[in-house]
Amino acid sequence: MRSLQIKFSALVVTVLVVASVGLTVIATHHERGALEAEVEKRGRAVATHLAGAAKEPLLSVEQGDFGHELTLEQLVEDVGTGEGVVAARLLDREGRVAASLDPAERTKVLAPQIATATAAEDSLQVSRDRKRLSVAAPIFYSGVRVGEAQVEFDLTVLVDPIVRSSTEQLAAAAIAVVTFGVLAGDRVRSPARGPAAPTPRWRRTTHRWESIRPGSAHVARRGGRVDPRVQRDG
Numbered sequence: 001m002r003s004l005q006i007k008f009s010a011l012v013v014t015v016l017v018v019a020s021v022g023l024t025v026i027a028t029h030h031e032r033g034a035l036e037a038e039v040e041k042r043g044r045a046v047a048t049h050l051a052g053a054a055k056e057p058l059l060s061v062e063q064g065d066f067g068h069e070l071t072l073e074q075l076v077e078d079v080g081t082g083e084g085v086v087a088a089r090l091l092d093r094e095g096r097v098a099a100s101l102d103p104a105e106r107t108k109v110l111a112p113q114i115a116t117a118t119a120a121e122d123s124l125q126v127s128r129d130r131k132r133l134s135v136a137a138p139i140f141y142s143g144v145r146v147g148e149a150q151v152e153f154d155l156t157v158l159v160d161p162i163v164r165s166s167t168e169q170l171a172a173a174a175i176a177v178v179t180f181g182v183l184a185g186d187r188v189r190s191p192a193r194g195p196a197a198p199t200p201r202w203r204r205t206t207h208r209w210e211s212i213r214p215g216s217a218h219v220a221r222r223g224g225r226v227d228p229r230v231q232r233d234g
Contacts (some may be wrong), residue, residue, distance in 0.1 A: 028167050035159045036133065039084070043135035043153055044124055050079055051137040051149040054090050055100075058139060060148050062092055072099035079151060087152035093145060112148045114138050131156050188207070 054075055057068035072090055079088040080101045089100035095112055097105045113136035114125045125136040139147040184202055 028163060031166055032159060032163050035162060036128065036155065038134055038154055039155065039158050040126055040128075040135070043126070043133055043151055044137075046079060046082065046085075047124060047135040047137035047149050047151045050075060050088070050090070050151065051139045054149060055141045055146060057138050057143050058090060058092060058098060062146065069099070075099065076101055079166070084153045084155075084158040085151060086154045087134075089148070089150050090139075092150045093147055098147065112136070112138075113150060114148060128155070193195060 053074060057071040057075075061072065062066040062091050076088040076090060076099045079085060085101075087101055089102075089105060089110075090098045091110060091112060095109045097110060100106055113127070113134070114123055123138050125134075127134045129181050131154065133155055134150065134152045136151075137149045138145055139149055
């Protein structure tokens with residue numbers, strides 16, 4: 001019987017451990033996906049806004065009005081103040097960097113992330129890896145493509161700290177559940193003992209001493225005949 005209790009307790013603890021670990025992994029994966037989806041939504045909005053604001057000054061610079069270069073620089077700097085933004089740049093129609101948060105990129109020629117696009121469709125390009133999420137939006141002026149806006153976000157800043165905090169909380173809850181299971185198992189293996197036998201009490205009567213056990217009809221007497229079933233109690 002004791003062996004069965006031990007096996008049952010071990011089974012309960014094992015199930016609790018496996019269930020806690022599984023739920024933690026699933027919850028962490030789900031939360032990371034939801035957070036990355038929120039960052040992507042924000043990235044799409046930021047890239048679309050940057051592309052819309054840059055189309056006229058970008059076209060002016062292309063036509064030789066270089067006074068608008070400062071306008072383009074200001075646009076990417078404004079985007080760069082956003083939380084988690086690590087890169088922002090504007091390319092002209094030839095792929096030349098017209099403005100960028102990284103001064104080393106200026107005047108370089110980069111390949112656009114969007115090869116073909118039309119103004120009538122949602123042509124945003126989204127790519128991600130474990131650490132970064134990039135969004136590219138084509139820039140159109142009067143239906144003609146004149147450049148591209150690119151924005152990159154650092155997922156280790158926007159996502160990882162939140163996921164790490166949630167994982168720690170779930171792990172603490174899992175440890176509490178497993179500890180409860182272990183304690184419950186110990187209780188099953190070591191059942192509580194019954195109440196201790198009451199101690200006999202003696203009382204003096206007119207002619208003899210009697211031993212009275214609470215809850216018992218037997219009386220042991222000192223002197224005279226003693227009931228052998230209760231003689232040991234005296």
